[in-house]
Amino acid sequence: MNLFLIRHAAAIEDLNHNIRSDEERYLTASGRITARKFFKHHRNLLSGILHILTSPFLRAVQTAEILSSAIDYEGTIEPADELRADSAVGKAIDLVCSAGNVDSLALVGHEPMMSMLLRATTGGNGTPVGFSKCGTAIIEFFPESKSGRLKKYFDPKTSLA
Numbered sequence: 001m002n003l004f005l006i007r008h009a010a011a012i013e014d015l016n017h018n019i020r021s022d023e024e025r026y027l028t029a030s031g032r033i034t035a036r037k038f039f040k041h042h043r044n045l046l047s048g049i050l051h052i053l054t055s056p057f058l059r060a061v062q063t064a065e066i067l068s069s070a071i072d073y074e075g076t077i078e079p080a081d082e083l084r085a086d087s088a089v090g091k092a093i094d095l096v097c098s099a100g101n102v103d104s105l106a107l108v109g110h111e112p113m114m115s116m117l118l119r120a121t122t123g124g125n126g127t128p129v130g131f132s133k134c135g136t137a138i139i140e141f142f143p144e145s146k147s148g149r150l151k152k153y154f155d156p157k158t159s160l161a
Helices: 029-041 058-070 089-097 113-122
Strands: 002-007 052-054 077-079 104-109 136-142 147-154
Touching: 002 058, 002 113, 029 058, 052 058, 058 077, 058 104, 089 104, 089 113, 104 113, 113 136, 113 147
Parallel strands: 002 104, 052 077, 052 104
Antiparallel strands: 002 136, 136 147
C-alpha cells in the first residue's frame, strides 16, 4: 500500500472570542493558497490516492478538502479520531492496518503525530526531523508487519520555491 502522510496547511495561531478551542482553528488564506498550489503541483504523485482519512480538527478537514479538489478525488473524506492531535501513534497505525485491501491511503493530520507515524512505520531511516505545514510523505507500507519504507518526502518550502 502507498501511505500518504500529510500535515495540515497553515492555520490561525491564536484563539479568540469566535475560536475557543484548538479543534476550531481554521486555515489562513495563505495556508489555503499554499495547499492548493502544492497539491496541484504534485498532482501526479497524489492522484493515486483512493481513500482519505483526516483528523476531525477543522484545519485538517479543510486541508483534506483542498487535496480532494486538487486531485479530483471522488470518494468521501472520513474523519478519524485516531488522527486527532492528541491521539496515540499506535491507534493511527492500527487504523491504517484496518483499512483493508486499499492500494493507497492518505492520512491528514498534525505535528508531532505525522513525524511520529513516519518514524514508527519506517524505523526512522532517512526521515525528516519534522513535517512542514502541508508537508507530505509517501511510504510503501506493509500492514502485515506494520512497517514500511519512505519513498519520498516533499514540502512547500522547497518544492514551490
